[in-house]
Amino acid sequence: MGWWRLARPAVAGGGAGGAAPRAALRSWAMPPDYSGVTFPERTKLKFMEKVPAVPKVQREPRRLRDIRGPSRDATELTQGQYGILALGGGYLHWGHFEMIRLTIGRCMDPKTMFAVWRVPAPHKAVTRKSLGHRMGGGKGPIDHYVTAVKSGRLVVEVGGRCEFEEVKPFLTQVARKLPFPAIPVSRDSLQQMRREEEERRLNNQNPWTFERVVTANMLGMRKYLSPRDLELKGRYWGKYFLKHRV
Amino acid sequence: MAALGGGAAWRGAWLPALRLARRSSKAVTRHWKAMHLQRHKLMALTEYLAPRPAVPERCLRPAAGPQEEENGYARLLRRQVEEVFRDSRMIVVCQYNSMPGDDMVLMRHYLRKHNIEVKFFLNEIVRPVLSQSRYKNLLPLFVGRNILLVSPETKAKEMLRVLKGVPQVNLLGACIDDTILSRQGVENFAKLPPLEASQGQTVGALALLPSQTCSLLQHGAAHLTALLDRHIRQLRDGAGEGATPAGPEPAQSPGAP
Numbered sequence: 001m002g003w004w005r006l007a008r009p010a011v012a013g014g015g016a017g018g019a020a021p022r023a024a025l026r027s028w029a030m031p032p033d034y035s036g037v038t039f040p041e042r043t044k045l046k047f048m049e050k051v052p053a054v055p056k057v058q059r060e061p062r063r064l065r066d067i068r069g070p071s072r073d074a075t076e077l078t079q080g081q082y083g084i085l086a087l088g089g090g091y092l093h094w095g096h097f098e099m100i101r102l103t104i105g106r107c108m109d110p111k112t113m114f115a116v117w118r119v120p121a122p123h124k125a126v127t128r129k130s131l132g133h134r135m136g137g138g139k140g141p142i143d144h145y146v147t148a149v150k151s152g153r154l155v156v157e158v159g160g161r162c163e164f165e166e167v168k169p170f171l172t173q174v175a176r177k178l179p180f181p182a183i184p185v186s187r188d189s190l191q192q193m194r195r196e197e198e199e200r201r202l203n204n205q206n207p208w209t210f211e212r213v214v215t216a217n218m219l220g221m222r223k224y225l226s227p228r229d230l231e232l233k234g235r236y237w238g239k240y241f242l243k244h245r246v
Numbered sequence: 247m248a249a250l251g252g253g254a255a256w257r258g259a260w261l262p263a264l265r266l267a268r269r270s271s272k273a274v275t276r277h278w279k280a281m282h283l284q285r286h287k288l289m290a291l292t293e294y295l296a297p298r299p300a301v302p303e304r305c306l307r308p309a310a311g312p313q314e315e316e317n318g319y320a321r322l323l324r325r326q327v328e329e330v331f332r333d334s335r336m337i338v339v340c341q342y343n344s345m346p347g348d349d350m351v352l353m354r355h356y357l358r359k360h361n362i363e364v365k366f367f368l369n370e371i372v373r374p375v376l377s378q379s380r381y382k383n384l385l386p387l388f389v390g391r392n393i394l395l396v397s398p399e400t401k402a403k404e405m406l407r408v409l410k411g412v413p414q415v416n417l418l419g420a421c422i423d424d425t426i427l428s429r430q431g432v433e434n435f436a437k438l439p440p441l442e443a444s445q446g447q448t449v450g451a452l453a454l455l456p457s458q459t460c461s462l463l464q465h466g467a468a469h470l471t472a473l474l475d476r477h478i479r480q481l482r483d484g485a486g487e488g489a490t491p492a493g494p495e496p497a498q499s500p501g502a503p
Contacts, residue, residue, distance in 0.1 A: 025317065025371065064274035067274050206292065206294065213288060213291075221284065221285075223284075237279070238275050238278070245294065246294040
């Protein structure tokens, strides 16, 4: 199924928009150069275990701070050219991993494309008490394992001899199903996003910025803010990433 | 929840653990946690304000079209057009309506026999080339679908004959020997005799007068001779019964031009 057939605009006979299509000198675009692309051994996504090889005995505290704030790992595209970027924090469990693996495996062509994981297998134990009991009686047993994902982290990377428009449909399909907001990105679109963010920060006409108020503790604002707001600078609230904030 | 034990010394202190323990939810929640009013106000105050220049950008952008880089193919075609205009004596611009392929092939074949080539050039290539050369007056012809018939010789009559049999190709104008001709002009040019014949005619016309010089010069003497001959004949006839031979007269005439 050619991806280009879906995106072809309807040919207008010189109505709204611009001039009617005229015969002109044909100019050919150079085909894309995939010379720098190296394929890994296995092009399809690896199967992720539900439970780690050594299951945990000691139940660990909830530690929700592994969802909060920007991500430090896996923020850049390394092996592939396109990926899914998380725009919020959340936990991925085995069901999500299977969904990603199967959808991408179904939609991509293993001969010309490859996909790699950028998140580890579920390792964080989540406990759950049995339903319908009162509080107390100790911590519940381990129910399942999850991986924590912070905003700004890449979940999967896809690459190979393919264009962004080919890969975008199924990556958006996967991104919609994730428990946090996510978008498919390419190298260019990621750079563009970062550049725009920087431009917004520089050409902001508002003299009062969150960072300025918090660092100077104007009006005693720090009474109502968390110490972590010094780093988060008003762009993160809980697990959410506030994209519209500068 | 441990109550605040102790005396007045503890009452003014703000211990985060105790303070936060009063709240119902933690920092990170599954739902959107409601913000404190002050924080809400701070967020509203520190929102992004987009720059608004005095003159909007859309009013200041007359020619911001992306400049297309020079196409090598376009350069090649332009070079071809220049060569064609330089090397051919006869260039005819015709309107070209679509015609069946085999008719086209036949027309090209007949024209090729007279050493006339059919060339297709794109208007967008030809127009800039012409506007910078001395063929500026041919520019109005290069609008719409057209073809060029070029030839190093000027065989207008044969070309017109071929084109008469093809109704889809109409002659618009021509440039023959650096002379721009219209359709009428081409037809008149075709009716002219060929160069050699006209050269011969000119030479004959020029040589006519010198050829008459000899007869002009001899005209007086010849006239006199003729008159004398008639006179002699008259006398001979008149004096036929007489016997007066006009001996001395015929001997006299050739010696007096």
